[in-house]
Amino acid sequence: MIKEYLNLILKSFKNRQLRSWLTVLGIIIGVTAIVALISISQGMENAITEQFQKMGTDSLRVLPPNLRGPPAGDMSLPAGVADYLEKSPYIDYIDRIILEFATVEYGNEEEYLFINAYDTELESKGFSDMDLEIEEGRAFKIGEKGNAIIGYDIAHDQFDKAVHLGTSIIVDGQKFKVIGIFEKTGINIDDRIYIPLDDAKVLFDREDEYNVIVAKVRAGVDIETAQENIEKRLTRKLGEDEFNIYTPAQLLEQINSILGAVQMVLVGIAFISLLVGAIGIMNAMYTSVLERTREIGVMKAIGARNGDIMTLFLLESGIMGLAGGVVGVIVGSIIAYMVEVIAALAGFSLLSISIDYQVVLFALAFAFVVGIVSGTLPAIRAAGLKPVDALRYE
Amino acid sequence: MKKTQKSIIKLENVWKIYEMGDVKVEALRGLSLDVKKHEFVAIKGPSGSGKSTAVNMVGCLDIPSTGKILLDGEDISLMGESDLAQIRGRKIGFVFQKFNLIPTLTAMENVMLPMVFQGTTAEDRQKRAKELLTMVELGDRIDHRPSELSGGQQQRVAIARSLANDPEVILADEPTGNLDSKTGKMVMFFLKKLHKTGKTIIMVTHDDKLAKHADRIEHLIDGKIEQKRKKRG
Known part of the structure; x- marks a missing residue:
């Protein structure tokens, strides 16, 4: 069943490629930002930890x-x-x-x-x-x-x-x-x-x-x-x-907490982009429901239950989100690696980026869920259409 | 032609009233119709006679304001929307004036779609869809999209689709309305062929020539059937 739905959905995307990509741009930007930021700040954390280990773990630091x-x-x-x-x-x-x-x-x-x-x-x-x-x-x-x-x-x-x-x-x-x-x-x-x-x-x-x-x-x-x-x-x-006197662990903690705060702000901004993306998907799905009202009517006439139509539209918006997520993960990873190269050129060669698969999975799952959530209202509208009214729609 | 006395679709004193603001429009005013299994019935009527509303009722796409609609003995007004969709998908095949194929799907996929909603296995779907498209003489066009087919070909795909779940009733709403007379004849040829294989055909039309193909013609005037009957079958 799902396979047939996917076929239907993918063909409908093909029919409006550019528009679909523009729709998921917000998700792409949001996921790109999240993946790049988390990877870079994790790289920075690793670099800082490494530097602290270089300073020795049995020395106290007394600072002004x-x-x-x-x-x-x-x-x-x-x-x-x-x-x-x-x-x-x-x-x-x-x-x-x-x-x-x-x-x-x-x-x-x-x-x-x-x-x-x-x-x-x-x-x-x-x-x-x-x-x-x-x-x-x-x-x-x-x-x-x-x-x-x-x-x-x-x-x-x-x-x-x-x-x-x-x-x-x-x-x-x-x-x-x-x-x-x-x-x-x-x-x-x-x-x-x-x-x-x-x-x-x-x-x-x-x-x-x-x-x-x-x-x-x-x-x-x-x-x-x-x-x-x-x-x-x-x-x-x-x-x-x-004066202040720190153990290396405390210094590390202090720096990481500053880094964490910066990270929170940046991820917050990324989430705003995701929110904008979600609204974009919702809007596109409403348009899609409207455009395909007649199709929905036909499908209902030939035996589609409300749940079938609902699943179809939810999957469609979920896939939009997921597609945005995939592109975002790729672009975000590229950006993170570019930052590593630029940092090395600028003399900060300790920064080593590795893309955590957990971050990738989280980003993809999140993008999918954002897609589904933003598609919910349009999908409910599509499922609730009366076959007679939908068939009459020009 | 073999006839039984068993009704497949029966409308009993069906009223349909639309409320548009303060105005009440009575589209159907006590429509009664009894279609037996294996019959070929034409419903004829001028525009404004409530024809479209009647099609919706006969096709179980809508529920009456008052009155009863029995599909194979079951009262559809007592069914939920999703149950109704399932039964409709199984028992009624639609052929619309505007073909109503899904534009993004190929001929084959369009024909398979009703079977998807009934949960038919992929293997059976493909086999059946190929058979049906071959029957309507489109065996060589199965991978074409509707936009790559002529009007007559699209309508034949629609006929194949209407047969996907092997329904008892084919409901054709002005099936030749968007076609020239030559391709229209071809569509009629297939509908008659289906009738011969034992399907019940209900055809709505305003065209006298087409209506003559039917066993029985019902005239719809002012939202009900006129009690004068031609050519009893």
């Missing part, structure tokens, strides 16, 4: 309060935090970080770049915590001064002439010799210049004024216990709202 977005050097922690953390029994060692934008000269060019100061006391400990590998050259030695390690893109793309090991760059007027180049990471580290902390303190006039402190928790200590205790005692010492 009221930070909106990642630390950028414009806000710093109050004095004394570093000293306190260093003495804390929970902490193995700390990494004091100074971030600063500075002018960087190389050859005849001058750029404004992100400088990341690194405590040479840690030798390469901190780099390995971050899963950072040096591709060319070497890491800092303890107490080393006047040298720099640069990110992959700084070395290869930033300046017209590639920056080689042994050449010098000038940061805020002071000369640094390039002793190492990081491998490509796909994240912001590629665009940074690392200089020794002692140099940065003098260069940027910062004594005990750090932007971020990463505190490595001692082996065998529960990271959450460490975080709670340090937070309590440091608050007693410095007062409320002077």
Whole structure:
């Protein structure tokens, strides 16, 4: 039975192809948006999770309060935090970080770049915590001064002439010799210049004024216990709202919740498009019922029950929705993959899109249901037509 | 021609009154008609005589305001719309003036459609539809759409469709009204052929020449049958 209905429906679509596609455009756009947005934000979530795993799972991050977005050097922690953390029994060692934008000269060019100061006391400990590998050259030695390690893109793309090991760059007027180049990471580290902390303190006039402190928790200590205790005692010492201390899991949660909110807004917009699509289908189905009134009359005369007509029209609108869904899934997937390619070209190579089959199934089922729901009223009207009246319709 | 006394469609004092605002239109005013099995009855009447309404009643497409319609002994006014559709699909085959084929379907699919609604299996449907189209001499046109067929051919497809569920009654409403006289004759030839195979034929027409083919002619005037009868069968 269903097979015959499908045949009838598909032939009727064929008869008004362009109009049918225009009708489902709203559904196509809505489903495209949903599939693309969900896939992209899932990709972003994965990328962020991956980046956090790179930062190490046994390090606490102490950040200035009221930070909106990642630390950028414009806000710093109050004095004394570093000293306190260093003495804390929970902490193995700390990494004091100074971030600063500075002018960087190389050859005849001058750029404004992100400088990341690194405590040479840690030798390469901190780099390995971050899963950072040096591709060319070497890491800092303890107490080393006047040298720099640069990110992959700084070395290869930033300046017209590639920056080689042994050449010098000038940061805020002071000369640094390039002793190492990081491998490509796909994240912001590629665009940074690392200089020794002692140099940065003098260069940027910062004594005990750090932007971020990463505190490595001692082996065998529960990271959450460490975080709670340090937070309590440091608050007693410095007062409320002077700093924030996060475990990697908390940071991840925070970022994902922001991402989730953005996602909700975008999906909300996609649903509005679906609603418009649904109204379009309803309108098209009413037109279709009107146009085929005579056909409905004939079918009833030759034995179609009300339920047959109802099923026929519901299936028709359901298929419209489903067709829109299929096209939407395809276009949405293409867009998501394009975003991945564009992100990689822009240097954010961690974003890796995979289209979740659950998202696809949900989108298709949803589009089908939207079609059926919007076809319900027109189908009821079609089923309720009296054969005599329908046959008389011109 | 073999005749039995059993009625297949019987209308008893049928009134149909349409209310249009405050105006009441009495389309049928006590129509009584008894069609026996295997009869060929012509219903003739001028326009405005209630012919269309009578066709709807005889074809069980509508229910009377008062009076009774018995289809094979069953009172149709007591049936639900869907039951009525099923019985109509099984017992009555329609041949309309305007052919009324589904334009998007092929000749074959049009003929199979009434069987779809009766739940006939695909295999049986195809076999029967082919047989019927061959009978109306359209065996080589089964995959053509109505728009690819001439008027006479379309009407023959419609005749084949009316026979799909092997109904007892064929109700033909001005079956040659949209055809030239030559193709009209061909359609009449097939209707007579069906009558010979034992079908009951009810034909509504305003054309004297066509009506003469029938065993019996009933004249419809002012919503009821005139009590004068020609050529009793």
